[in-house]
Amino acid sequence: xxxxxxxGDHSGAIKAYLGVFVALTxxxxxxxxxxxxxLVLPGAVLLGMSAVKFVVVCYFFMHLKGDKDIxxxxxxxPLVMVLITFAVLMTLFGSWNLNYPKGSxxxxxxxxxxxDADLGSVCLARTGVKDCCPxxxxxxxxxTCALVTALDSKEVQALYRGVFDGAxxxxxxxxxxxxxxxxxxxxxxxxxxxTQAAYAAIEAERGKVDxxxxxxxxxxxxxxxxxxxxxxxxxxxxxxxxxxxAEGQGIPTVFPPLANDPVAKDPAGLDEHITTVLNGxxxxxxxxxxxxxxxxxxxxxxxxxxxxxxxxxxxLSWGNNGGVAEPAKVASLR
Amino acid sequence: MSAASAHPPTSMGVPNYKLxxxxxxxxxCFFFGSLIGTYMSFRGKTSSGPIPTDxxxxxxxxxxxxxxxxxxxxxVLAVHYAKMGDLKKMLAWTFxxxxxxxxxxxxxxxxxxxxVHEGLGFTTNIFASSFYLLTGFHGTHVAVGVFLLGTLAxxxxxxxxxxxxxxxxxxxxxxxxxxxxxxxxxxxxxxxxYT
Numbered sequence: 001x002x003x004x005x006x007x008g009d010h011s012g013a014i015k016a017y018l019g020v021f022v023a024l025t026x027x028x029x030x031x032x033x034x035x036x037x038x039l040v041l042p043g044a045v046l047l048g049m050s051a052v053k054f055v056v057v058c059y060f061f062m063h064l065k066g067d068k069d070i071x072x073x074x075x076x077x078p079l080v081m082v083l084i085t086f087a088v089l090m091t092l093f094g095s096w097n098l099n100y101p102k103g104s105x106x107x108x109x110x111x112x113x114x115x116d117a118d119l120g121s122v123c124l125a126r127t128g129v130k131d132c133c134p135x136x137x138x139x140x141x142x143x144t145c146a147l148v149t150a151l152d153s154k155e156v157q158a159l160y161r162g163v164f165d166g167a168x169x170x171x172x173x174x175x176x177x178x179x180x181x182x183x184x185x186x187x188x189x190x191x192x193x194x195t196q197a198a199y200a201a202i203e204a205e206r207g208k209v210d211x212x213x214x215x216x217x218x219x220x221x222x223x224x225x226x227x228x229x230x231x232x233x234x235x236x237x238x239x240x241x242x243x244x245x246a247e248g249q250g251i252p253t254v255f256p257p258l259a260n261d262p263v264a265k266d267p268a269g270l271d272e273h274i275t276t277v278l279n280g281x282x283x284x285x286x287x288x289x290x291x292x293x294x295x296x297x298x299x300x301x302x303x304x305x306x307x308x309x310x311x312x313x314x315x316l317s318w319g320n321n322g323g324v325a326e327p328a329k330v331a332s333l334r
Numbered sequence: 335m336s337a338a339s340a341h342p343p344t345s346m347g348v349p350n351y352k353l354x355x356x357x358x359x360x361x362x363c364f365f366f367g368s369l370i371g372t373y374m375s376f377r378g379k380t381s382s383g384p385i386p387t388d389x390x391x392x393x394x395x396x397x398x399x400x401x402x403x404x405x406x407x408x409x410v411l412a413v414h415y416a417k418m419g420d421l422k423k424m425l426a427w428t429f430x431x432x433x434x435x436x437x438x439x440x441x442x443x444x445x446x447x448x449x450v451h452e453g454l455g456f457t458t459n460i461f462a463s464s465f466y467l468l469t470g471f472h473g474t475h476v477a478v479g480v481f482l483l484g485t486l487a488x489x490x491x492x493x494x495x496x497x498x499x500x501x502x503x504x505x506x507x508x509x510x511x512x513x514x515x516x517x518x519x520x521x522x523x524x525x526x527x528y529t
Contacts, residue, residue, distance in 0.1 A: 013414060021407040028399060031521065034528040035392040043529045050521035054514050061410045062510045063503075068348050074356040075363065082367030086374070128378045 105150035232313025248318040259318035267323040304330040373464040398441035405434025416502030435480040
């Protein structure tokens with residue numbers, strides 16, 4: 001093969017490669033139109049264009065065009081086997097509707113006629129999602145279930161996904177029953193009503209929220225303070241005591257004390273205290289002393305609850321009387 | 335293969351390395367066919383989020399797709415000049431192909447970390463597992479391709495290749511295969527979400 005091309009052939013081959021490349025680029029550009037919502041193309045058209053690109057690369061870049069039959073066979077026989085196997089399986093199991101099925105709505109009577117144990121598969125057939133029926137305290141909400149059966153799987157998934165991206169709130173007072181629904185913490189447990197308390201419990205279950213803070217907002221001021229102080233003591237020991245020392249006394253000229261600190265000892269300093277912990281501090285003179293050492297930002301390391309807790313601990317310890325910091329306040333200053 | 339002759343006759347009439355590569359690519363069809371088939375069977379069956387459209391970033395996918403497509407052109411030019419015996423141009427296009435591969439890998443690292451940030455871990459749901467396995471294995475293939483191109487450039491530059499054209503062609507086959515797998519992934523995994 002080496003040196004077999006003469007010069008006319010040479011520039012011709014390069015031109016051919018460039019032509020193939022331009023064609024592939026144009027096809028890809030057309031395929032991208034739906035991605036940017038410029039044009040809607042049916043899935044079949046996209047699959048067709050993809051197949052054309054596939055074959056073009058095989059034939060012109062991999063030189064299968066005019067290649068020995070053995071090479072074509074080695075490649076295309078497995079490829080065709082894969083395609084046939086997939087097609088046969090999908091056909092046998094009637095699963096061809098890859099594009100998110102959408103069932104017609106069931107009547108309440110129809111849903112009532114289905115046993116609890118069978119509702120999961122009824123859901124799957126109707127919507128493409130197993131166990132799409134919401135449960136309220138473990139009991140299936142059949143009225144909502146009937147309405148959910150009219151949705152396609154994208155819509156059903158919109159019900160489920162909220163715990164991850166906050167979409168629950170966007171879905172609040174949905175088109176279905178006016179109830180708010182969110183993903184169940186129990187695998188396969190269906191959807192549970194989404195209230196603030198239920199949401200916190202779900203988050204706690206997933207390890208995102210400290211169990212001590214579940215139902216925090218409903219607690220009395222004294223209970224809140226107790227929760228914050230208990231948590232804050234631990235956070236202080238873990239994150240702050242190395243510099244500010246166990247009794248908040250700091251190290252003279254190196255790390256500022258927190259005991260009797262103008263920001264920490266007085267309720268007026270709360271906002272500054274929170275922003276300092278969130279964002280860090282550098283170069284501020286405290287009680288007339290400048291500290292060379294900068295304080296790191298903890299906003300990325302600690303949750304709102306942890307920051308509120310440690311700040312509360314600092315503001316109510318060592319003779320300080322700066323009052324309680326609530327997680328919501330920290331969240332608002334983030 | 336003896337160094338004295340670039341093309342000892344084979345009973346198939348096809349150079350052994352090339353036959354080896356096509357056989358391997360045939361097995362790769364089964365491999366990626368299984369991964370893609372699994373992904374497609376799970377499509378739309380995820381009962382908890384995030385779902386694909388929650389995390390997909392069209393701009394990233396667009397850039398990495400064009401990047402890989404361009405690298406395919408660079409590859410075919412590298413093979414062309416290798417066959418012409420033009421070492422300089424072969425090296426230049428081989429490096430360009432490698433850069434394309436590395437950029438693609440960079441986009442994948444960015445994409446994966448973005449997905450994880452969105453709460454999509456490897457075992458978060460069946461979409462996540464099948465997606466990460468499929469695209470992860472594809473990314474691994476790109477990385478192997480970059481390595482193979484590096485060995486091609488290294489051996490080529492040092493004059494260690496008994497038949498530069500054939501070596502480049504065989505590595506080129508692998509690279510283009512990785513590209514066509516992406517053509518399939520790009521449509522089946524990404525584009526179909528936007529129909």
